[in-house]
Amino acid sequence: DVKVTQSSRYLVKRTGEKVFLECVQDMDHENMFWYRQDPGLGLRLIYFSYDVKMKEKGDIPEGYSVSREKKERFSLILESASTNQTSMYLCASSSGLQAGGNTIYFGEGSWLTVV
Amino acid sequence: GQQLNQSPQSMFIQEGEDVSMNCTSSSIFNTWLWYKQDPGEGPVLLIALYKAGELTSNGRLTAQFGITRKDSFLNISASIPSDVGIYFCAGHFGNEKLTFGTGTRLTIIP
Numbered sequence: 495d496v497k498v499t500q501s502s503r504y505l506v507k508r509t510g511e512k513v514f515l516e517c518v519q520d521m522d523h524e525n526m527f528w529y530r531q532d533p534g535l536g537l538r539l540i541y542f543s544y545d546v547k548m549k550e551k552g553d554i555p556e557g558y559s560v561s562r563e564k565k566e567r568f569s570l571i572l573e574s575a576s577t578n579q580t581s582m583y584l585c586a587s588s589s590g591l592q593a594g595g596n597t598i599y600f601g602e603g604s605w606l607t608v609v
Numbered sequence: 610g611q612q613l614n615q616s617p618q619s620m621f622i623q624e625g626e627d628v629s630m631n632c633t634s635s636s637i638f639n640t641w642l643w644y645k646q647d648p649g650e651g652p653v654l655l656i657a658l659y660k661a662g663e664l665t666s667n668g669r670l671t672a673q674f675g676i677t678r679k680d681s682f683l684n685i686s687a688s689i690p691s692d693v694g695i696y697f698c699a700g701h702f703g704n705e706k707l708t709f710g711t712g713t714r715l716t717i718i719p
Contacts, residue, residue, distance in 0.1 A: 498651075537652075537697070537709045552706075584651050597642060598699070598707055600651035 497521070498601035500585050506607045513572040515604050517585030526568035527552075527586040527598065528560060537584070543568055575608045582606075615698055615710030623718050628685040630713045632698035637678040642699040642707070643670075652697055656683070685715075693717050 501516035519526065527542040529552075539552030541560040549560050557579060561569045568587075572579055585601040612635045622628060632641075640659055644652035656667050658674035658681060665672055669686045681700070685692055698710040 500651075536711045539706065542706070597640070597654065597657050599654060600644075603649070603651045605649075 498585055498587050498599055500583075500601040500604045502604050503602065504605045504607075506609060507572075507575050509576060509608055511572075511575050511608075513575050513606065515570040515572075515583055515585075515606070517568045517570070517587075517601055518566050519568075519585075519587040519599075520566065521587065521589070521599075522565065523587035523589050523599075524565075525588045526562065527588075528558075528568065528570045529584045529586065530554070530581040531584055531603075532581050540570065540583075572606075575606075577608050580606060580608045613698060613700065613708050613710040615713055617713060618711070619714040619716065621716045621718055622688055624688060624690060626688055628688055628692070628715060629682065630696060630698075631680060631682045632700070632710045633680045634700055634708070635679075636702065638700035638702050639678070640701050641672070641674050641681040643672050643681070643683050644697040644699065646695045646697065646712075648694070655696075688715075688717060690717055 497520045499518045507513050525544055528540045529537045531537050538554050540558050541552050543549045543562040546565050559571045583604045586598045588598045613632055615632045642657050643655045645655050646652040656665050656672040661678050662676050663674040671684045673682045695712045695714050697712050699707045701707045
């Protein structure tokens with residue numbers, strides 16, 4: 495089974511703090527994604543990566559950056575956390591365009607509260 | 610960009626009832642996916658569809674890839690309490706990123 499693991503389930507941070515959200519997948523997937531999920535807004539893509547050291551902006555990249563130094567690990571960074579970044583963050587991975595299509599597998603989610 | 614309309618937004622049913630929900634797209638897809646999300650957890654893949662007209666089952670769940678390639682349906686038969694949650698459809702075409710529906714919240718009335 496695909497396993498996407500997010501290191502922190504619940505975090506509380508202060509405004510202005512630098513926040514790291516870590517994600518690891520164990521299926522040698524090429525693609526990794528970071529989404530945030532908010533009531534009424536659904537899933538919104540922040541950043542994604544198709545390869546090591548490669549990143550592309552999603553729909554809402556402002557206030558975030560990412561790092562992919564190893565294939566299995568994709569980190570989301572909030573350089574200076576703000577209260578409007580309080581949300582549930584979901585990491586996901588997929589194997590790219592193969593016979594199975596672009597099927598995405600999600601982690602359990604990280605609840606971030608910025609106070 | 611692509612838009613996915615998922616309906617209904619919420620459902621209140623009694624245990625044992627069958628459930629139907631659907632998604633329609635403004636453009637054609639070549640992959641449709643259905644996910645379930647339990648409260649406080651990440652979405653879990655239920656069924657993946659890769660071919661127009663495809664009908665796939667996973668236990669009491671059945672999903673179909675519409676012939677027009679612009680819609681998909683998910684049915685749950687004989688609902689049980691653990692079916693409670695939010696169901697999302699998602700789809701994509703070619704190299705484009707996945708587009709997600711807004712979800713259907715399923716509640717089972719005791």
